[in-house]
Amino acid sequence: MNKPRLVGALGLALILGASGCSQGGDAASSSPQNQDSGSVATASAPMPSPFDGDPVHIAIVQNTGQGDYFQQYLNGTRLQAEALNMELDVYDAQGDNATQASQLDQAIASGAQGIIVRHGFADTLCPGVNKALEAGISVVIYDVEIQTCAPDAVQTQQSDAVMASLVLDQMLADVGPDQDVGYVNVAGIAPLDRRDVVWQQYTADNNWNVLFKTGKYTTSSATDSAPMVDNALKANPDISAIYAPYDELTKGTLSALEQNPDLAGKVKVYGADISTADIELMIADNSPWVATGATDPNAIGAAVTRTLALDMAGQLDTLNVEFPPILVTQDMLREKNIKNMDDLRAAEPDLNISSESSADWIPVVTF
Incomplete structure (x- = not known):
């Protein structure tokens, strides 16, 4: 490790x-x-x-x-x-x-x-x-x-509905139905609300039991959300996946997971958006961030x-x-040796x- x-x-x-x-x-x-x-x-x-x-x-x-x-x-x-x-x-x-x-x-x-x-x-x-x-x-x-x-x-x-569907299809393929899951999102932000509509449908269709919803939208969403996710994880350690559909919320989720080493390898994270910094987080050894829906x-x-x-x-x-967005997975990034946005654009010109x-x-x- x-x-x-x-x-x-x-x-x-x-x-x-x-x-x-x-x-x-x-x-x-x-x-x-x-x-x-x-x-x-x-x-x-x-x-x-x-x-x-x-x-x-x-x-x-x-x-x-x-x-x-x-x-x-x-x-x-x-x-x-x-x-x-x-x-x-x-x-x-x-x-x-x-x-x-x-x-x-x-x-x-x-x-x-x-x-x-x-x-x-x-x-x-x-x-x-x-x-x-x-x-x-x-x-x-x-x-x-x-x-x-x-x-x-x-x-x-x-196309936020498409973006959410791409990622949640991947989450379903990875963890399956009838799972305990977590959710990091904020109401009142238009793209996050549109992604939430899709999330609600997927949780109902696949019998995902949402044990917590938390997160904060601020000028420092990642750092402000991390302690909230940390508290949620400590209260609900038996989850298999977390959906955090904005990359600052995804980063906060990763930071919280770092504070819970007992969950290493047990929780997969599904996000949104992409950047070179996001790519580095996704391809890092033992990273739980396995898929994101993205545009450039x-x-x-x-x-x-x-x-x-x-x-x-x-x-x-x-x-x-x-x-239109695309799906970016950790496996794809690693298989194609993608380390930054230039590499990703070369692999995905769309x-x-x-x-x-x-x-x-x-x-x-x-x-």
Whole structure:
């Protein structure tokens, strides 16, 4: 057993997650460090208005920038914006919903021609979203159920039901029905709620006995959730699997399992999302994290930016866009000697979703 390897990888992942929220409360222009550079395809047609003249001013209003997923998402957003001759302002509310609503107002007042709103809550965001739409500003939402109160907004998301089904199919194949299991998730976050619907169906269909549900969504979800999962494990040690459908919650689960060495080799963990740090955790010796449902956050950020560009050019023919995930297993990573996101993209080129929200005039960024 090489336990220090998993501990080291987990420690690094938690440190990176804790330091991820560096943008502050105002618009920021500095680029995140150590991000994938991507490559830009050559467009085969001239850019339409408003992209055929001076740089186009857009903004992204994030609920939080903390964690591997959100850092990569912003990187993809930045690179695709640069390729489209967009000037991007970045707002980071650091998990504060009222601040995010205020920052949305700031973005509107700044003269942004298009705005991406990433995560948050519909109740606090809808007034600003509708204000922007009424002002003629294109608005694209990512992972917020917005259209009940802002029906004209473009809503984008990962295919969360597919993502959950891919992972839970694997969990069923691995551990079978009629098992005692644990659940680490948080209500009220749109993608996590969509994954929860699938989880509830699988638990009912397969007679999984959910002994605990715990977890916390904060700017430090992994470190804040770990002691909660630790307590749940100590009270319910006879489980065979845990579903934690967000990689920060998955990391918190792994950290909690490290505090319960008697459970080593007895509990399998099933997660969501992927990053180089996540891959390192999955392939570490004796790692319990055996499967995750994933998109490439860089590619998602780029695709959402392309969706905004299509809307601004009057060429988007839908108000709802979903991006397909894949299943990533520990066995596959080890068999193909995948150690980072570049290796994974080479093995799974569909992660680039380069055909999603694309057009012949868009220089598509791939990773």
